[in-house]
Amino acid sequence: MSGKDIRINQLIAPFGPGSIYIDNYGTPLIVGGLDHWMERYDGSSWTECEEKNEFLIAEGRLSTLLEIPLFYTPPYYTYQDKQNNKLTIPVMRFPTWYTNRTGELKQFPLHRKFLPRGEFWKPVRFVAFCKNGHITDFPWKQWIGCLCESDTHLKINDFGGADLNSIRVSCTNCKKSETLRGATSRSSGDGLSPMQRAGISKCNGDRPWLGEYACKEDCNEELVGALISQTNLYYSKQVSSIFIPPxxxxxxxxxxxxxxxxxxxxxxxxxxxxxxxxxxxxxxxxxxxxxxxxxxxxxxxxxxxxxxxxxSKNPELGLNFQPPNQSESSLLAYRRVEFNCLSAAVSSNQKELKVLSSKVPPKFANYLSKINLVNRLRETKVFLGFDRLEPNPQEPAIMAQDALKQLFKKRPDQAWLPAVKSYGEGVFIEVDNSEIERWITKYKNQLFERIDDSFVTRLAEHWIILEPLGELTKEWALKYLLIHTFSHILIKEFVYQCGYSTAALKERLYISSDSNSPMSGILIYTASGDSEGSLGGLVKLGHPLQFEKIISNAIHRSAWCSTDPVCSENLGAKGASLLNLSACQACSLLPETACEAMNNALDRTLLVGTPENREIGFFAEFLESEGQ
Structure with missing residues (x-):
């Protein structure tokens, strides 16, 4: 890398192939595709590393799900005199346009390592991209309508205003000039975008992460301007798996x-x-x-x-589990195997997965059916390409095949994708399904008033929610919100005791309202890509006496939010995707690295009720018994 080390697991997200990162010298670079990840560059040519199998990851169940035979961990750089030393991940200079103190614009090649000595050049802040994943330099000349043959007359001047109207691009030769106002806007309805009105009708299909601009694709999507720091410039697609030993x-x-x-x-x-x-x-x-x-x-x-x-995606576990009545998506069915294993505390290979049964604290025997301690787990995350502008989820096997086209200039003889393997610990909690059904039935009218059909539809259509393939019901939506919010308040309480930060913990949700085989489980765990284990502090908190205090504190804290009564009021859906009800930073939201659903589908009221009506909360009887 150029002046900046990146941890191996960061090459899955957020700095995977096609992403832009800024090195220690302030130079924006685009991470290269997979063609040369297992090769060494000697200054003139690429040679394959001595032993690729050093980076090979075995994950048979995940391989079957994705229909990809091989996974390799990103190579790491070492100076030691041994095989596979001095391997680097290729990066290229991007964007290629730079400006100096006078505002002059000049373009340098993607592969240019150093800029001319004695001259001060800084990269521009703008690029252009489309929702098909392509990215290119901002079309300066087309934007201002310049038809000059040379690019040497372009200038950009930033007058320091609060919006793009204060940045002006001009040509000193033909005197054409325009501000960047509207450059980042998209078309809406039948109206043309500012880019389209400037004569930039469609994307040119550039893929600079695969090399020079000759590597293009046909593309008819509209081009959109963007700042290189925009969050919608890169959405890493990945799938994770907990290793289940058959x-x-x-x-x-x-x-x-x-x-x-x-x-x-x-x-x-x-x-x-x-x-x-x-x-x-x-x-x-x-x-x-x-x-x-x-x-x-x-x-x-x-x-x-x-x-x-x-x-197999459904390995033998030595136990008989009831199959679901309705068909499920491949990812939900994949999760069901993990749920069955964690719920039954099956751990035949304790080096990779060690699950021990614990006891449910007496105070919560009516609410929770099972608590298991996961002393050891192995998580594998596979990179499945990326999206730009907006996430576009698909079936895992389809995303994997699309990733091969997106990440390789030439498809390899043996298909492979990058992955990282990490070890950690966790606590598995299973909420009592019969208690959830009793609670929904008892307060059906009041609970159904909180969510309407459009909310349920938005929840099911969200790209990261594992929804049922059958009928969408309010019962399923309420169950999802209840369990997800319960997971969040537990994580917030865990961090006070376990020694991990909030961002270091993760959740894994197992939720299904199938009549034959329901799921209502939570795995709260930690897994570090750069270590062979964990601190042990999380599992320790799962023992009955300590866990009872943690759940009790979590419920009491969530009964009142510092932003109440505003937070607890049902004034309509909140959040970027309009999928939250009673939830805010002060009570329920977590860092997005910790939340499986990107801080969506949360409602604290379902746990503890409202200040005016506590009885509709799932833990209302517990709060009443505690005198609150």
């Missing part, structure tokens, strides 16, 4: 599963063999196995069963 009663199958899980290279070979040569896969795998474990010989049946189990 369970089997056959010790040979169990051992074979362990071998595959601990050897990412062998698992990758197995995927290719079973996909291309299924009849000969077992024989060829045995040859590879002898090099690793010379005294181990397994039958075809054992090898096949172990491979199928470790790569």
């Amino acid at each position: 369970v089997t009663s056959d010790p040979d199958v169990q051992n074979m599963q362990k071998i595959l899980d601990e050897n990412a290279q062998l698992l990758g070979i197995a995927k290719n063999l079973f996909a291309m040569e299924p009849d000969e896969a077992c024989d060829m795998l045995r040859i590879k196995l002898k090099k690793i474990h010379s005294n181990v010989v397994y039958s075809d049946e054992v090898i096949t069963k172990a491979f199928r189990n470790i790569t």
